[in-house]
Amino acid sequence: MELKLHEFDLPLKYKFGISRETRTVQKTVIAEVIQDGISGYGEAVANHKYYGFTVEKMFADLNGLQEDLKTRNLLEITPDALWSIYHPKLKANPFAQCALDMALWDLYGKLKGKKTWELWGLDASKRPVTDYTIGIDDIEVMKKKLLEFKDWPVFKIKLGTDHDMEIMQELRKVTEATLRIDANCAWTAEQTIEFSKTLKELDVEFIEQPLPAEDWEGMKKVYEKSVLPVIADESCVHEEDVDRCHGNFHGVNIKVVKCGGLTPALRMIRRARELEMKVMVGCMTESTVGISGIAQLMPLLDYVDADGPALLAKDIATGVTIDKGVVSYSDVPGNGVVLSGELN
Known part of the structure; x- marks a missing residue:
């Protein structure tokens, strides 16, 4: 197989604010693996500020596998077997390994003529709708964003300000949709327990990652006293974190x-x-x-946050489509990706 790497700056439709940063562009790496003239694609966004992974670091670590990949035939070895082979070299860079692993599954499905979820033996007839994320902004701007997507059934609201409950009360006035909260580590245990009471009255479904990732003592208190379920995100990064989250969170949000x-x-x-x-x-x-790639996992999930393309001003590929939260698969095998090669 041949490996090609692509870098893109994805422009966002609106500035996107969470508790620790605001951005207008998302840098991303696309890994392309090629065999028999067929290409498979995988992606990993850069995240230097919190996780420490840059485009340059991903390029360097993936390019180190070029020679070995040339000796591999994906019709003779499965993507999960290759994941185990390359993990020792990419253990310190899961972002890079994600881009490669996703590309290998896309290519494997295309070579086999099957969608990835079919290769896994899943039933795709039942899968959750995706939420649409409303980033932190002025309340009127957040309401405008929500109303622009008023036909979506579920919204995830980013919080982490000094007026979070005011935001939620105002947003609830303009929608009857399901609302979820993501505080991105911004609250204390005491705040979360108290906020959960107000949020339950506002018919919020759950709270995602209210406390800093390392505050396990605080999360135990929240888990026991919050009147809403709590879902781990920053506290659940690696495989071993699932067990650690058990008894501290009601669920986990897995980021590939x-x-x-x-x-x-x-x-x-x-x-x-x-x-x-x-x-x-x-x-x-x-x-x-x-x-x-993420969408291939959907038949296994209770919830999904797969709204990335809806947040972009321009995209770089075709594949799954999203209409009012409903994710539809492409007719193309694998993950169904076709890269345009430029922002479109």
Whole structure:
């Protein structure tokens, strides 16, 4: 196989604010693996500020596999087997491993003539709708964003300001849709417990990652006293974190970029189910390349946050499509990705 790497700056439709940063552009890496004239694509966004992974670091680590990949035939070895082979070299860079793993699954499905979820033996007839994320902004701007997508059934609201409950009260006035909260580590245990009472009155579904990732003592208190379920995100990065979240969270939000791809995400989902936890898979504002990979997991999920393409001003590929929260698969095998090669 041949490996090609692409870099894109994805422009966002609106500035996107969370508790620790605001951005207008998302840098991303696309890995392209080629065999028999067929290309498979995978994606990992850059996230230097919180996780420390840059485009340059991903390029360097993936380029180190070029010679070995040339000796591999994807009709003779499966993507999950290759994940295990390359993990020792990419263990310190799960973002890079995600881009490669996702590309290998896309290519494998295309070579086999089957969609990735079919290769996994899943039933895609039932899958959750994706939420649409409303980033932190002025309240009137947040209401405008929500009303622009008023036909969507579920919204995830980013919080982490000094007036979070005011935001929620105002947003609830303009929609009857399901609302979820993501505080991105911005609250204390005491705030979360108290806020949960107001949020329950506002018919909020759950609270995602209210406390800093390392505050396990605080999360134990929240888990025991919050009147709403709590879902881990920053506290659930690697496979071993699922067990640690058990008894501290009601569910986990698995990010394929952070855990190293679709292969470990499948294992994390299975482990969470064994522990009788709710399972969500989220995105990190990927293009249609990454979302098409994430979408293959949807038949296994309770919740999904796969709205990346809807947040972009321009996209770089075709694949799954999203209409009012409903994700539809492409007719193309694998993850269904076709890269345009430029912003479109």
